Amino acid sequence: MSKVVIIGGGWAGCAAAITAKKAGADVTVLEKTDLLLGLGNVGGIMRNNGRYTAAEEIRALGAPELIDITDRLARHTNIDFPGHKHASLYDVNLVEPMVRRVLSAMGIELLLETRVIDVKIKSNTIESVLTASEEWIHGDVFIETTGSTGPMGNCLKYGNGCSMCILRCPTYGPRVSISQRAGVEDILGQRTDGEYGAMSGSCKLSKGSLSPELVMQLEKEGMMVLPVPTEDVNMDKLNIKVCQQYALKEFAENLVLLDTGYVKLMTSYYPLDKLRKIKGLENARYDDPYSGGRGNSVRYLSMAPRNNSMKVDGVSNLLCAGEKSGLFVGHTEAIATGSLAGHNSVRLSLGMPLLKLPRVLALGHLISYANEMLKEPEGRKNRYTFAGGKYFEQMKETGLYTLDIESIERRIREIGLKDIYTYKLV
Amino acid sequence: MLKILDCIDAGSEYCPCHLAETGECIMCSQLQGKTFCDCRSWKGVCIYQEFTNNRYQKREQRQSKLCHILHREEVSEELFILRIKTHKDMARELNVPGAYVFLRSSENADYYDTPMSVMKVDEHEGTITTALQIRGIKTKALKNLNEQIEVRGPYWNGIMGLKYIKGLRGSKVLLVARGVGQASALPVAKKLVISGNKVTVILDKGSSGIFTETYFNELGCNIVHKPLLEGKGFKIPQETLEYMKMRIQEDEIKLVFSGGSERLHEGIAEFLLSLQEKPYFTCSNDAKFCCGEGICGSCHIRLKDGSRIKTCKTQLNPFLLYEGRINL
Incomplete structure (x- = not known):
């Protein structure tokens, strides 16, 4: 049986675990913290704009599990907020345990609090990975989904310092780039001013710290827009933001709040004293990052060069997904790339040709497009998501954006990929 | 065996030190002149952040x-x-x-x-x-x-493999100590006993005599007297090796500590590497310390992979210290 080892238990790693397992592999997920889903524990936004199409494509390809969980746990569906339509918001407080139960029930081995720090490599093939507790974990194929966020030194050098985010580097230790350890140089994302990295795009406020009237309205509507006092509007902040789909004028002039269980504040950071000037937020405090008044985590400092089947260049048995595989933003993008990497890990172990999703699918198009852009200096200053920015425009222009589930299924059936992820290969 | 290097002072009130100021930090890639983080070892503190917060200067050092x-x-x-x-x-x-x-x-x-x-x-x-x-x-x-x-x-870096000593609970342990090396073995025994481990100590008077027996007795250790090095070649006697092998196998010994000279450590490392079930190996740090701050170079040793280690500050698996010197 093929042994697939996944390093990083975020959305991409979990998605890879599911499709690798379905294709018949023996799957182990190594996660450095005590929670799966990584930044997904403080995310929540699904199905906004082109992500709707992408989510349905993932389902039709045969990996509906994670999309179904986020649908089932949606606190709000069909929400519109500036620049975004038909979003659904999953409950961040409930999603991780449910994902964990689903993965465990599938027989996927989950090793939490297990930080991978190095690899043993022979002739471009990784034999095993070394954990911080000095254990070697062997595998036939490895998938790196360690993301590109942090650690503390990077957040300091390229941001405003450690803001104490959900990744909790001080406690569980920092992310180590596995591809780099295997001798493949990381690719770096940039901001428009050429500086490296970009800052995570949202903070979360503690619901109990907001006024009951505001909470009541937010829970009813799912979203709220509060005008920023004119003297506090800061347009420059949009430039450093990861999520270009939210780097809109409306997001500088207003505070956009979303109800994800926490109160998601769609800005990288916002000084607490200024925040408390706004009606209803007089007692506000941050739940994530704890220092959301000062900064947020810095991302895109560690991407691996890869092909469109998600295999890392220069290492024979390493695939990658999620932010590790490009300048992607969001859970849907992580699940999309993770599912493909997981499926292909089994193909790779069996010596089969790897699956490449064609560009007639939004998923295939994004994966190839982001890869092309990663090779261009200007392309490294953009982010790629179904939810907005340059890529969503492309989706609309090429006709890939649709809310018609039947046409999505038809499209996938026509190219012979319906339920491809459900085929047992081993 | 890939090396994991920990700095004994990382996260202490003496960190960051002179090494951070000169781009020679043992643990932090940013403070080794690299552009990005690569924290293979981690002690819960970002040394780069500490250094930045301290206005790019070392903390006050020991006087x-x-x-x-x-x-x-x-x-x-x-x-x-x-x-x-x-x-x-x-x-x-x-x-x-x-x-x-x-x-x-x-x-x-x-x-x-x-x-x-x-x-x-x-x-x-x-x-x-x-x-x-x-x-x-x-x-x-x-x-x-x-x-x-x-x-x-x-x-604090007088012993290599400290994390194994600190992490061991409710197990059986074998300490061997010779000559003045008995001094470093005593705090090891104390820590292990407090953590609920059963400790056997093999003592050899070496050239300085036995001066720790009362203390080991007070701690409730089982004391055995055996020669640990003998002859011109300073080899561990066969009879002692056989005794250790028997203890390790019968008692399911989880950790061995060697307190003494490098010759003793080399002998113990070679013996342990020959075993199928290897206990953790820890030993007193017998390098020649001069400044204790990673600066003078007197404690430098070269590992099998060619890299040089400042042993006055660096914690690493003791097998790595001796693997280059043992004929396996």
Whole structure:
């Protein structure tokens, strides 16, 4: 049986675990913290704009599990907020345990609090990975989904310092780039001013710290827009933001709040004293990052060069997904790339040709497009998501954006990929 | 065996140190002149952040302090024991396995500083006890001190493999200690006993005599007397090796500590590597320390992969220290 080892238990790693397992592999997920889903524990936004199409494509390809969980746990569906339509918001407080139960029930081995720090490599093939507790974990194929966020030194050098985010580097230790350890140089994302990295795009406020009237309205509507006092509007902040789909004028002039269980504040950071000037937020405090008044985590400092089947260049048995595989933003993008990497890990172990999703699918198009852009200096200053920015425009222009589930299924059936992820290969 | 290098001082009040200022930090890639983080080892503190917060300067480093000698006991012609009054803070910080201080007479220059393992600590009284063996110029200069002594500390890297000692609970352990190496074995035994481990100690008087038996007895250790090195080649006698093998296999020993010279450590490492089920290997750090701060280079050793290690500050798996020197 093929042994697939996944390093990083975020959305991409979990998605890879599911499709690798379905294709018949023996799957182990190594996660450095005590929670799966990584930044997904403080995310929540699904199905906004082109992500709707992408989510349905993932389902039709045969990996509906994670999309179904986020649908089932949606606190709000069909929400519109500036620049975004038909979003659904999953409950961040409930999603991780449910994902964990689903993965465990599938027989996927989950090793939490297990930080991978190095690899043993022979002739471009990784034999095993070394954990911080000095254990070697062997595998036939490895998938790196360690993301590109942090650690503390990077957040300091390229941001405003450690803001104490959900990744909790001080406690569980920092992310180590596995591809780099295997001798493949990381690719770096940039901001428009050429500086490296970009800052995570949202903070979360503690619901109990907001006024009951505001909470009541937010829970009813799912979203709220509060005008920023004119003297506090800061347009420059949009430039450093990861999520270009939210780097809109409306997001500088207003505070956009979303109800994800926490109160998601769609800005990288916002000084607490200024925040408390706004009606209803007089007692506000941050739940994530704890220092959301000062900064947020810095991302895109560690991407691996890869092909469109998600295999890392220069290492024979390493695939990658999620932010590790490009300048992607969001859970849907992580699940999309993770599912493909997981499926292909089994193909790779069996010596089969790897699956490449064609560009007639939004998923295939994004994966190839982001890869092309990663090779261009200007392309490294953009982010790629179904939810907005340059890529969503492309989706609309090429006709890939649709809310018609039947046409999505038809499209996938026509190219012979319906339920491809459900085929047992081993 | 890939090496994981930990700095003993990382996260302490002495971190960041001179090495951060000069781009030679043992743990932090950013402070080794690299552009991005690559934290293979981690002690819960971002040294780069500490350095930045400290305005890109080292923290204040350890200073020598003149301390009173409270008691002096002659064990043999070569060995004497000093009980020294220090600050309570210092005593508390030295109350761990691997702790050591630099000692010298106040009449001598700084370069007379000589490292000595802390054998016992009384936190309440603020005293430390060390055993000194007269070997060379620096220890001879301490021979006649009775009243006052310069003490620089606290230092902690007197033992390699500390994390195995600190992490072990409810297991059986074998300590071997020879000569003045007994001094470093005593705090190890104390820590292991407190953590609920059963400790057997093999003692060899070496050239300094047995001076720890009472203390090991007080801790409830099982004491065995056996020669640990003999002959011109300083080899571990076959009979001792067989005894150790039997103990390790029958008692399911989880950790072995070697307190003594490099010859002893090499012998123990070679013996343990020959076993199918290898216990953790830990040993006293027998490199030649001079400054204790990673600067002078006297403690540098070269590993099998060609890299050089500052052993006064670096913690690593002791097998790595000796694998290049053993004929396997």
